[in-house]
Amino acid sequence: xxxxxxxxxxxxxxxxxxxxxxxxxxxxxxxxxxxxxxxxxxxxxxxxxxxxxxxxxxxxxxxxxxxxxxxxxxxxxxxxxxxxxxxxxxxxxxxxxxxxxxxxxxxxxxxxxxxxxxxxxxxxxxxxxxxxxxxxxxxxxxxxxxxxxxxxxxxxxxxxxxxxxxxxxxxxxxxxxxxxxxxxxxxxxxxxxxxxxxxxxxxxxxxxxxxxxxxxxxxxxxxxxxxxxxxxxxxxxxxxxxxxxxxxxxxxxxxxxxxxxxxxxxxxxxxxxxxxxxxxxxxxxxxxxxxxxxxxxxxxxxxxxxxxxxxxxxxxxxxxxxxxxxxxxxxxxxxxxxxxxxxxxxxxxxxxxxxxxxxxxxxxxxxxxxxxxxxxxxxxxxxxxxxxxxxxxxxxxxxxxxxxxxxxxxxxxxxxxxxxxxxxxxxxxxxxxxxxxxxxxxxxxxxxxxxxxxxxxxxxxxxxxxxxxxxxxxxxxxxxxxxxxxxxxxxxxxxxxxxxxxxxxxxxxxxxxxxxxxxxxxxxxxxxxxxxxxxxxxxxxxxxxxxxxxxxxxxxxxxxxxxxxxxxxxxxxxxxxxxxxxxxxxxxxxxxxxxxxxxxxxxxxxxxxxxxxxxxxxxxxxxxxxxxxxxxxxxxxxxxxxxxxxxxxxxxxxxxxxxxxxxxxxxxxxxxxxxxxxxxxxxxxxxxxxxxxxxxxxxxxxxxxxxxxxxxxxxxxxxxxxxxxxxxxxxxxxxxxxxxxxxxxxxxxxxxxxxxxxxxxxxxxxxxxxxxxxxxxxxxxxxxxxxxxxxxxxxxxxxxxxxxxxxxxxxxxxxxxxxxxxxxxxxxxxxxxxxxxxxxxxxxxxxxxxxxxxxxxxxxxxxxxxxxxxxxx
Amino acid sequence: xxxxxxxxxxxxxxxxxxxxxxxxxxxxxxxxxxxxxxxxxxxxxxxxxxxxxxxxxxxxxxxxxxxxxxxxxxxxxxxxxxxxxxxxxxxxxxxxxxxxxxxxxxxxxxxxxx
Numbered sequence: 001x002x003x004x005x006x007x008x009x010x011x012x013x014x015x016x017x018x019x020x021x022x023x024x025x026x027x028x029x030x031x032x033x034x035x036x037x038x039x040x041x042x043x044x045x046x047x048x049x050x051x052x053x054x055x056x057x058x059x060x061x062x063x064x065x066x067x068x069x070x071x072x073x074x075x076x077x078x079x080x081x082x083x084x085x086x087x088x089x090x091x092x093x094x095x096x097x098x099x100x101x102x103x104x105x106x107x108x109x110x111x112x113x114x115x116x117x118x119x120x121x122x123x124x125x126x127x128x129x130x131x132x133x134x135x136x137x138x139x140x141x142x143x144x145x146x147x148x149x150x151x152x153x154x155x156x157x158x159x160x161x162x163x164x165x166x167x168x169x170x171x172x173x174x175x176x177x178x179x180x181x182x183x184x185x186x187x188x189x190x191x192x193x194x195x196x197x198x199x200x201x202x203x204x205x206x207x208x209x210x211x212x213x214x215x216x217x218x219x220x221x222x223x224x225x226x227x228x229x230x231x232x233x234x235x236x237x238x239x240x241x242x243x244x245x246x247x248x249x250x251x252x253x254x255x256x257x258x259x260x261x262x263x264x265x266x267x268x269x270x271x272x273x274x275x276x277x278x279x280x281x282x283x284x285x286x287x288x289x290x291x292x293x294x295x296x297x298x299x300x301x302x303x304x305x306x307x308x309x310x311x312x313x314x315x316x317x318x319x320x321x322x323x324x325x326x327x328x329x330x331x332x333x334x335x336x337x338x339x340x341x342x343x344x345x346x347x348x349x350x351x352x353x354x355x356x357x358x359x360x361x362x363x364x365x366x367x368x369x370x371x372x373x374x375x376x377x378x379x380x381x382x383x384x385x386x387x388x389x390x391x392x393x394x395x396x397x398x399x400x401x402x403x404x405x406x407x408x409x410x411x412x413x414x415x416x417x418x419x420x421x422x423x424x425x426x427x428x429x430x431x432x433x434x435x436x437x438x439x440x441x442x443x444x445x446x447x448x449x450x451x452x453x454x455x456x457x458x459x460x461x462x463x464x465x466x467x468x469x470x471x472x473x474x475x476x477x478x479x480x481x482x483x484x485x486x487x488x489x490x491x492x493x494x495x496x497x498x499x500x501x502x503x504x505x506x507x508x509x510x511x512x513x514x515x516x517x518x519x520x521x522x523x524x525x526x527x528x529x530x531x532x533x534x535x536x537x538x539x540x541x542x543x544x545x546x547x548x549x550x551x552x553x554x555x556x557x558x559x560x561x562x563x564x565x566x567x568x569x570x571x572x573x574x575x576x577x578x579x580x581x582x583x584x585x586x587x588x589x590x591x592x593x594x595x596x597x598x599x600x601x602x603x604x605x606x607x608x609x610x611x612x613x614x615x616x617x618x619x620x621x622x623x624x625x626x627x628x629x630x631x632x633x634x635x636x637x638x639x640x641x642x643x644x645x646x647x648x649x650x651x652x653x654x655x656x657x658x659x660x661x662x663x664x665x666x667x668x669x670x671x672x673x674x675x676x677x678x679x680x681x682x683x684x685x686x687x688x689x690x691x692x693x694x695x696x697x698x699x700x701x702x703x704x705x706x707x708x709x710x711x712x713x714x715x716x717x718x719x720x721x722x723x724x725x726x727x728x729x730x731x732x733x734x735x736x737x738x739x740x741x742x743x744x745x746x747x748x749x750x751x752x753x754x755x756x757x758x759x760x761x762x763x764x765x766x767x768x769x770x771x772x773x774x775x776x777x778x779x780x781x782x783x784x785x786x787x788x789x790x791x792x793x794x795x796x797x798x799x800x801x802x803x804x805x806x807x808x809x810x811x812x813x814x815x816x817x818x819x820x821x822x823x824x825x826x827x828x829x830x831x832x833x834x835x836x837x838x839x840x841x842x843x844x845x846x847x848x849x850x851x852x853x854x855x856x857x858x859x860x861x862x863x864x865x866x867x868x869x870x871x872x873x
Numbered sequence: 874x875x876x877x878x879x880x881x882x883x884x885x886x887x888x889x890x891x892x893x894x895x896x897x898x899x900x901x902x903x904x905x906x907x908x909x910x911x912x913x914x915x916x917x918x919x920x921x922x923x924x925x926x927x928x929x930x931x932x933x934x935x936x937x938x939x940x941x942x943x944x945x946x947x948x949x950x951x952x953x954x955x956x957x958x959x960x961x962x963x964x965x966x967x968x969x970x971x972x973x974x975x976x977x978x979x980x981x982x983x984x985x986x987x
Binding site for chain 1: 901902903906918919920923949950951
């Protein structure tokens with residue numbers, strides 16, 4: 001007889017049955033039920049049979065559940081009780097353990113927040129994955145070591161939209177600095193964007209008031225952020241008010257924007273409508289919009305949602321020649337919006353970008369700190385295992401399997417991890433403002449208000465719990481009950497193995513910490529080197545003032561004269577760049593210049609510039625007012641330029657830098673650092689400012705006496721005010737130089753903090769270990785002492801072991817940190833040598849710290865009266 | 874029984890042991906259960922049968938093996954039990970003890986006391 005389909009018992013019920021009776025081999029029990037079911041089926045009919053079957057299941061379920069869960073819960077409850085008891089009983093040990101984890105977690109969470117912030121840049125735009133930025137590559141024009149430019153010519157937008165049907169919207173951004181005035185409150189605004197109306201369609205910048213579709217359509221429309229609305233209008237309603245721009249043009253406010261989020265690769269305060277430029281530029285405007293040479297605007301495009309972005313990407317780069325009509329090597333590239341912030345800088349970025357390498361770097365630090373903290377836990381728990389051995393033995397005797405014990409100890413470390421998590425979250429909340437200012441980022445804990453972050457927090461602690469708990473669990477559960485209970489503790493072999501493992505962990509911790517210390521010292525030295533290196537020019541007591549006012553640029557002499565009259569102002573000079581940021585270059589010409597010869601950086605200066613900055617002449621003479629031809633025909637080169645050209649005797653040689661009349665080299669200056677230490681000093685040409693190049697008047701440099709600085713600054717401000725309506729912004733030259741290395745300085749600072757944390761955790765671990773081992777060796781020490789060992793010899797005996805571990809860690813740290821620093825220092829064209837001194841310094845620091853950490857415990861153990869430790873034998 | 878005292882069996886265990894002996898080659902769960910239902914008049918659940926079976930097997934009175942697949946169970950195998958020598962000894966012991974306890978007590982006397 002075969003079972004027909006309708007005769008088989010209810011499937012679901014049978015499924016349950018299989019779950020409940022899984023242990024009966026080949027489910028013979030299920031078959032038993034089936035057989036009985038068939039009997040009932042044949043005698044009482046299908047309905048009764050089904051009912052019978054279900055009744056069987058219902059009867060067995062309660063017991064099943066009881067066995068399955070109830071006992072588990074009882075066990076978990078017991079584990080929890082024991083764990084809490086242990087925490088309470090071994091307070092020092094538990095506090096050390098949890099502190100290590102808390103510090104590790106706090107650091108990691110902070111760093112993760114930072115990483116999250118960095119990665120979140122520009123992702124809040126609805127169309128973020130379909131927005132691209134146009135880059136132009138100018139293969140012949142390498143600026144700051146990069147030939148990619150974020151600026152493109154204005155007509156490119158229309159040309160691209162015409163040629164690529166995939167493009168849905170495109171917008172140009174022209175960033176300018178404007179003087180804005182409302183009711184005679186003048187402010188000089190640096191974050192003024194002039195944009196196409198499509199800007200608001202491409203990017204998601206919500207308007208608080210106003211209509212985003214039409215807000216930028218009319219000429220002279222302006223949108224401002226909430227912050228700016230507050231600044232200019234206070235309580236007034238800004239809508240439809242008139243803002244005066246550059247004291248010439250009246251813009252009407254057509255909307256208020258929400259403030260731009262901090263995680264945007266550009267920041268702006270004002271959006272002016274692009275077509276305002278036609279009336280502003282007048283006749284030039286027409287040319288400007290058609291000018292393929294006017295690399296001034298930034299172009300962003302957004303693709304249709306239906307278009308294939310991979311296919312679109314493949315079409316680039318495109319040669320610009322096709323549009324420009326004149327031969328050029330320039331290429332059009334596209335860059336996804338979300339890659340911009342972490343893609344490093346191209347030229348002419350609106351804001352300095354970050355670098356994906358920094359994200360990697362910080363992730364590595366977070367991971368290392370976390371590892372050190374986990375090692376700590378593993379170490380202490382295995383070292384403290386003796387305290388738990390009897391428990392393990394008893395548990396095994398009453399029937400706990402190895403997996404029960406593994407589960408118990410893993411659960412315990414999870415408990416520790418969760419306690420640590422709670423404390424760290426509180427700490428993070430407290431520390432976040434400090435950390436944010438440290439990084440100058442607006443990190444916020446608000447990102448924590450979603451499931452994702454909660455789950456990742458829990459993820460962290462589970463990760464930590466399992467990582468930290470795995471070895472102790474494995475180790476503790478391996479004890480043999482017989483030997484434990486017989487009092488033999490554990491076999492020599494397994495004890496050795498575990499202490500071997502523990503020692504490895506300590507070594508790893510100290511390797512990591514020492515490597516971090518060595519790196520910190522190197523970074524610090526390099527940064528100090530940069531800070532104090534002779535720049536080749538003077539930088540003290542020099543106030544620099546950027547000039548924006550066109551009228552002042554055209555006629556600066558009277559102001560310069562006025563300023564020089566003041567006795568506390570020692571000297572005044574004017575130039576296009578400050579001597580440490582000479583970045584623009586121009587085509588130059590000399591006899592015998594190869595066709596592909598490079599452009600030179602150039603400085604346009606006043607007669608007294610070289611004297612002012614104390615830049616030394618290596619050869620020839622300085623510019624002179626007496627020699628009339630100097631104004632148009634005199635050039636001074638730096639040594640790099642001379643050696644590039646290859647002149648033996650440069651003075652008097654023909655030279656020209658885009659002027660109608662050929663000039664000659666009148667002198668050579670010693671190399672000075674005209675850009676950051678990341679790069680070698682490049683060829684530079686210096687010539688005098690002339691009236692026809694008034695726009696090159698960009699900076700006033702004012703040398704002041706060291707007394708009464710604030711009085712002098714006030715005076716300077718007054719003088720400027722009398723010449724120009726523009727608000728004055730000044731800064732000290734050395735501050736500005738420091739800004740160049742801010743990123744490195746920040747890095748150095750952060751590195752120092754995290755190094756401190758790592759070494760602190762490692763020391764906590766060492767302390768704990770010393771605490772436990774000296775406790776375990778009390779008797780040994782007592783016996784040694786009764787046999788005549790001195791406090792000294794015992795201290796040395798105990799310390800020696802720890803020092804051995806630390807030393808091995810240090811030795812491992814050497815090559816690792818050497819290579820890391822070798823790579824980092826390669827970023828700098830001018831750098832310190834890798835000497836032994838930082839290594840030795842780090843060794844001294846680490847040894848001293850670890851000695852200090854263990855000494856208390858060791859001393860206490862060594863001083864203990866043997867009578868006390870041996871009393872119970 | 875001389876040297877080893879008999880391990881006491883619970884009543885269900887005793888009944889199951891006996892049922893397995895009775896059924897011989899056919900001693901798997903379903904008939905055992907039927908047998909028990911028949912002789913005791915109680916409704917035995919499978920669980921109530923498996924339990925003593927397991928215990929008896931652990932105590933070494935029973936052993937089990939999987940039968941060849943049978944057509945009746947759709948090609949599935951069943952777990953057949955049989956007595957071990959120890960099991961038979963146990964049955965003998967039970968029988969002996971029971972007889973001894975009941976020796977000289979006719980059913981009629983008991984009924985009269987009602």
